[in-house]
Amino acid sequence: MSIVVFVSNTKGKINKAGLEAICYAADMAKTSGDSVTAITAGSVEGDGGAGAYGASKLLVGASVNHSDSTQVTNMVNAVISDEGASMIVTSHDNDGKQVAPRLAARLNCGIVTGVTGLPDTSAGFTVKKNVFSGKAIAQVSITSDKKILAILPNSHGLHEHGGSAEVSAWSGDAGAASVTVKEVKVEESNVVPLPEAELVVSAGRGMKGPENWGMIEELATELGATTACSRPVSDIGWRPHHEHVGQTGVAIRPNLYIAIGISGAIQHLAGVNGSKKIVVVNTDSEAPFFKAADYGIVGDAFEVVPKLIAAAKAFNASK
Amino acid sequence: MIAELVGLPYVAMATKLDLDGDTATIERDIQGGSEVLEVNGGFVLSAAKGMAEQRIPNMRGIMAARSKPLNVIPPSGGESHTSVVNYELPPAKAECKYIDAENAGELIALLHSEAKVI
Known part of the structure; x- marks a missing residue:
């Protein structure tokens, strides 16, 4: 069979x-x-x-x-x-x-x-x-x-x-078409689609504005990761909807999930708690996300992320 | 399942819907992008987030809804093929390991040597 x-x-x-x-x-x-x-x-x-x-x-x-x-x-x-x-x-x-x-x-x-x-x-x-x-x-x-x-x-x-x-x-008869495809928009990029990504760098409202996403993207590129965001960020239009992970967005299970400036509301955790390793960077040591994290850094993203980028660059160079 | 039982086309996880007479134009996310579909006549659709703005009911609507008749329809036919045997809790998470913000770069080394994810 x-x-x-x-x-x-x-x-x-x-x-x-x-x-x-x-x-x-x-x-x-x-x-x-x-x-x-x-x-x-x-x-x-x-x-x-x-x-x-x-x-x-x-x-x-x-x-x-x-x-x-x-x-x-x-x-x-x-x-x-x-x-x-x-x-x-x-x-x-x-x-x-x-x-x-x-x-x-x-x-x-x-x-x-x-x-x-x-x-x-x-x-x-x-x-x-x-x-x-x-x-x-x-x-x-x-x-x-x-x-x-x-x-x-x-x-x-x-x-x-x-x-x-x-x-x-397969040469059988699948019957008449009930739906016609008008247009397919596939983004030409080398980035792994979010649901399939093994490494994900995600950021939230702690980034203060869409203009600050450059460092998130740079860190993701250095690690070979895909970028994601929390719901408030996609709701106010800083990032596209398809990047939103959480209960109502995409649910992901990467090997590594790095959350920067995300407090870790239960609705967000629902989409990421299948991740194998979770890293949380937040200024607030009481942020609920630390309870779900494997590694935590209490600090300002604007100071921490550049250090991570530098370390990732050094790590890539040593490989 | 509903689509199959009533014999209609079905589109899952739509992010946009436009109706023009009998023709519906639907946008839906696919692997690494999105596609635009056209369906004629009746269809079943499931909506993904971002398809529509939520409308919050006003007080008048809430009060009016209270006086509407409520018809309870009993389920009919169909046997169940699945059942939940038991529930268990996911394994407890180990303690979070804190890294000093001054030496944030250490994280990359730990992710490589200890967590073995990069």
Whole structure:
């Protein structure tokens, strides 16, 4: 039997969140003896990296629009029945969010979104997910034969399984288009998108104004990190909305999160408390963020950040 | 799920919506950027932050809402395929390690040698 994984792609490459979903499925397949079949809409170069992370097959639906949840659901559903699969994995990203619940309704089966760990099959089938803004972990059991898991990005991590996937075109009928894409705006930059970033430098109202963001960007560049911000900063328009991390913005789980001039309100923590290491720089030693931090610096960002930049430069030079 | 059950197109996490007669133009964030979509006829949409300004109800509206009839509709059909077995607390965070602001640069070394994240 196979585990079917739906992944999305950008510019011919499978997104990191998708590769992580493949990796998750491959780790599951190791114990169950299944194989992993990945499926994507549009076009990818070669196997798009699917093989290296554990897929043995990659199906590409060239005529399917990845933004059309109806078409994608039809395609994935057809593959599930062709493969006789009972386990379906997607990433819990914007594309996965369009497809996974639709599929659950179509198949009349159980779904868990935002999964953070491999399933426990010692008694039934249970997976873990974060609930109450990351303040607790719930163990959820699925009882239907078919099961859908949407994996929280950056929660499983990537490791190579070494292999290559047999690529073939998916030639089934995905049905009429229900959505047309008018325009795609992808920013040309070398910066890793925020949900996938492993290193993030974030700043808040403590920066006093958008004109002071230069040093934040410089520190991020030196560390090879992506920049982010707190909600008030994006609300008053100092930074774009897509940089806002928190409960209502992007939820991230980088390896390193550096928060500068952010007090650490519970709504902000909800979006970042999955980070592996947290560094907090704040003038107020009573800022609640220090309770969630691994490293803290009590001091003025305008004095501390230049020191960090200098140290990062020296560190890069010594590498 | 609602979209699938009623058989309509679905767009997730929209950041902008413009309606012109029967045609809707929707903007949505994708990997590393955004895209503009067009949908004709009915559809289901989930909204991301930034799509609209919140409107705070005025006192008159709040009072008027109190006298509106409240229809409670019982759920129908459908079996549940998932259930929460138990809840647990995330592992406790270790103490925060403070670094003197004067020697802030030490942090970079610690992140490399101790935390091993850079």
